[in-house]
Amino acid sequence: MSAEKSSTVHQGPSSAVGLAVREAEEKEKNMIMSSLHYCKETGDFTWKMISKYHIEKTGSIAGTINPLGYRKITVCGKTYSAHRLAWMMTFGYWPEVIDHINGNPTDNRIENLRNTSRLVNAQNHRKRKTKNSGMPVGVRMLRNGMYQARATVNKKCHSLGTYITKEEAHHAYVRFADKHHNNPAVN
Helix, strand or coil: CCCHHHHCCCHHHHHHHHHHHHHHHHHHHHHHHHHEEECCCCCCEEEEECCCCCCCCCCCCCEEECCCCHHHHHHHCCEEEEHHHHHHHHHHCCCCCCCCCCCCCCCCHHHHHEEEEEHHHCCCCCCCCCCCCCCCCCEEECCCCCCEEEEEEECCCEEEEEEEEEHHHHHHHHHHHHHCCCCCCCC
C-alpha cells in the first residue's frame, strides 16, 4: 500500500495553470482554424465561417492592411498578424519572430516566411525610416560629402570604408551583409 502512495504524482497549482494555458491555446488555435482558410501558395486568408465579430462574407479576403503594410486579421475579438497566423496554421505552433524573406510585408506565402531571431529580422530591412530616408541601407553621408558604408555584426559596428557615391558605399555594405548576415534581403 505504501508503494502505491509513493508512485502517485501530485499535480500542484503550477501544473494546473500550465494545463489551463495549454487548453486555452488549443481552443484559440481551433477557433482560428475553423474560422479561416490559408492558401500557402498565395498567402491569402479567406473566411470559412463568419461570427458576430465580422461583417464580411464567407470566402472573402480576411483582414486589413495596417499603415506599415502588414495584414491584420481579427478572429473572435482578438487581432493577429497574418504572417504569424500563416506560420501557426502551417506548422501548428506560434513562432517567436517571423521574417518576410523578400522584405514585402504583404507577401504571406509560407515560402516567404521564416521563424527567426530578432537579430536576423533586424538585419533584413530595405530602407531606413529616419531623416536620411533617401540614403541606402548601411550608408551615411559624412560632413565632407563622402559616403561611409558600415554594418553591425554581434553588436559591433564595422566601418566598411568611404566612397565618392552612395551607390558604391551601398555596394560595399551589400557585399559585407551577404558574407556576415544570415540570408539578408537587402539588395
